[in-house]
Amino acid sequence: MRHVIALDVGGTGMKAALVGADGTLLHAARRPTGRERGPEAVVESILGFAEDLRAHGIAHLGEPAAAAGVAVPGIVDATRGIAVYAANLGWQDVPLRDLLSAxxxxxxxxLGHDVRTGGxxxxxxxxxxxxxxxxxxxxxxxxxxxxGIDGAIEPGAHGSAGEIGHIVVRPGGxxxxxxxxxxxERLASASAVSTAWAEASGDPEADAADCAKAVESGDPRAQEVWQDAVDALADGLLTALTLLDPRTLIIGGGLAEAGETLxxxxxxxxxxxxxxxxxxxDIVPAALGDTAGCLGAGLLAWDLIDGAAPTGPGPDPDPNPNPTPRR
Structure with a gap:
């Protein structure tokens, strides 16, 4: 069965799939990234995972993958296939496309940027x-x-379009x-809310999910922390919609799991x-959850060989996809 390899590399974990021509996830797996072993070990983990996925395709689908797509964090030169820099993985100028192809x-x-690939x-x-x-x-x-413009993601002239997290919304903040x-991102990310709520609640282990629950229960301290983050996010989004005039704003990530509380x-x-x-x-929640990066990597791979990727995912993947800790 014709298929491609899709890999989504995160700071702590990797998600992967074999994706059919109609978008069906034929096989899925997860592994730790292993960043504690250093950047060279991370690269080898990615290469080894991809190699194992290729072997699975041959054994269970009757043929090797026709192409592969990989999404990584940090600064990415998709044209040259180079993972330029990722602070959370410790690498710099890794020719990941050529290494994987070999x-x-x-x-x-x-090779794609994780957020743009998810988009x-x-x-x-x-x-x-x-x-x-x-x-x-x-x-x-x-x-x-x-x-997103007409089915494609705008990379920008230097590969950094969309870095909305570094719009200054509170000068001197x-x-x-x-x-x-x-x-x-210092005011409205999930980590920013976690930090603010840990301080306000006096619980160093408290996180953004705990803050959301406290908001729902009517805790005034949580409501203040939450509203501060919402106001900062609204200011940032206003700048974005002024410049881009999007028809839809899609909000995802961990903070969006709070649903209507957000x-x-x-x-x-x-x-x-x-x-x-x-x-x-329209301001809507993301639909694909933490599978977006992996699905997007599959789309990148299909685009390489067909010029047009699938437009709809099929059935769920294998029921036991070798789960490991998520990133």
């Missing part, structure tokens, strides 16, 4: 399907964005690793900021 007997390999999947298969212009914003450890102060005040906050010349977009 390990996979020369099949074509596509590609949401645009073709998920919450952005049918939208000519959308912005996908996952709220996780940090905040980034993927700009908390310092960010990028060198600025008051960046959106979306009800967020929609209200964005609506309150929109002025006459602006059009309020």
């Amino acid at each position: 390990r996979l007997a020369g099949v074509p390999v596509a 590609l999947a949401e645009g073709r298969l998920g919450a952005g399907k049918g939208a000519d212009r959308f912005l996908f914003v996952p709220l996780g450890t940090g905040i980034a964005g993927a700009i 908390p310092p960010c690793g990028c060198g600025q102060r008051g960046c959106l 979306f009800t005040p967020l929609r209200a906050a964005v609506a309150a900021r929109v002025v006459q010349f602006q059009t309020l977009p």
